[in-house]
Amino acid sequence: MKHHANDPVLAAVDLRTGADARALLQQVLDRCGAPHAVAVFDLDSTLLDNKTRQARIMAEYGERHGVAALARSRAEHWEGWDYRVAMRNAGLPPDQVEAHVEPYRALWRELFFTSEYCRLDTPVRGSVAYMQAVRETGARICYVTGRHEAMRAGSEDCFAQHGLPEPDGDRVQLWMKPTLEEHDDDYKARVHADLPGLGTVVAVFDNEPMHVNDYRRSFPEALVVHLATDHSMRDTLVDPGIPSIADFGSWS
């Protein structure tokens, strides 16, 4: 994200980059070496970037509805989640945007939460190298995501394609919502009760301010790290004391 200064949530954040971010990531690895360590990672906008998926859906919308500008939608047209911005960036005249909002949203809802389309996601910068380093510490890795079970196959394909540690049901686990309908926040709160069954939670990475704040309350001994990629634009500030990094680029 380029516009932290204009973002009421991210502007407040301690945004570590370069050597500071790298030192933080090393600190996490040091903790991962402890016996029974568990490291928790969100997927969307933490390890994986959805912009290619977003752009593909918008391009399909453009093709189906004969909107040439939208049919040329590309990942670089996306800045966060705002599809109006992406439509304008793709070259749609601003006065035509509103007419496409509702039909576009309908197609987006149909395609976005599917295995087929989540295969298109790409790694957040540095995330593959960093996750391999986490794997090498011997810590248990638990991906905790708001994606639902119907997206498991596509998610696992995406891990394999990019070299992220692949779930094996034991050392690497992928926890998903049973259904699309359950709210992410309710699901993640429930997960907090189950995580200690895997071991000692030593680190958590997530991009949603509300989620990192909740993790910190549930696991005060863990190193909770906020990813300042994008977020769902609720007016929740990241708690002071939770460090924030732009991505994992300082690692690779």
Ligand SMILES: [Mg+2]
């Ligand atoms: Mg996320």
